[in-house]
Amino acid sequence: MPSLFAFHRIKLLVLFLVANLGLILHLSLGAVKPLSIWDPLDVAGEGGSAILVLVWICLLLKSRPAGRVTTLLFAGLACLFFSLWMDVIDEFIQLPDSVRWDGWLESGPMPVGFVLLTLGIYHWHSEQLAINLQMRNRERLYREHREFDTLTPLGGATYLRNQIGSSIQQAEADRQPLSLVMLDMDTFNTINRDYGQAEGDRVLQVVTQLVLLNLREHDLLCRLAGDRFVIVLPNTLESQAKVMAMEVSLAIAHLAYRTTGQGERLVLSATTVAVMARQESAEGLLERLNLRMAQAKQMPLARSA
């Protein structure tokens, strides 16, 4: 993927030019102050703040695609940076008393920047609501990006354990059943072996999409490890979970998956098992689910639920 910075070159160029214009204006009309009257505290405070705002700008441009939200956030931060930059320059360059505009350059862009930032954050909020919809079935109200697997991208084992823990508590409080379904691809290592790791990765991504399509609004899919996934099913009895497990298994078996290289048709299959939570810890429930999976893998004819 090309660096997102590439899309923002013009913005950075404009900021660079405007910042330098301010500096040149000061240098052309004022005189450099003697070192003895520099105030190190002011220089450190204002200079440090300006540098931090520059870091925010870089992180923003490095992580966001171009568009209205990015432009507003950038414009807001650029105004803040310019105000702080003028403040820093003021520490080193003495302008004649007749000059009045320097105060405007220092204080004017700051409120404009805050207004632009507020607008940007408002539109960011609307954008995030749309993204949340896309993330349905992938995350709950709790987000911790370090617990997300980058390939699929689903919550990993730590995220899953935390979510099972909170789902158990919620189920007990609501006096509702909670079930889990585990899904493990069959002979997945042969795909890696015969078609390469990248093809295996693609299979995992496609299977993830397919399983997500089979879930209800409040269900959660996580990747426990390798080719093993777990679905958390609130308000669900074991019998209902078994039906869902069967449906997911059938969907995978009926998927017409073709390899990216030669377009060969791969027959995919997964073993699925379901358990309902009893009065036990998240770890205990997950252990029982793993045990059920180990038993199902040993009985090839009973590989669903």
Ligand SMILES: Nc1nc2c(ncn2[C@@H]2O[C@H](COP(=O)(O)OP(=O)(O)OP(=O)(O)O)[C@@H](O)[C@H]2O)c(=O)[nH]1
């Ligand atoms: N492509 C790819 N392979 C992975 C990833 N994580 C784990 N694997 C591989 O997945 C394979 C899983 O192998 P096994 O646990 O034997 O599973 P299996 O081949 O499906 O065998 P059974 O489950 O017994 O049917 C191993 O070869 C791992 O190296 C991944 O992120 N991408």
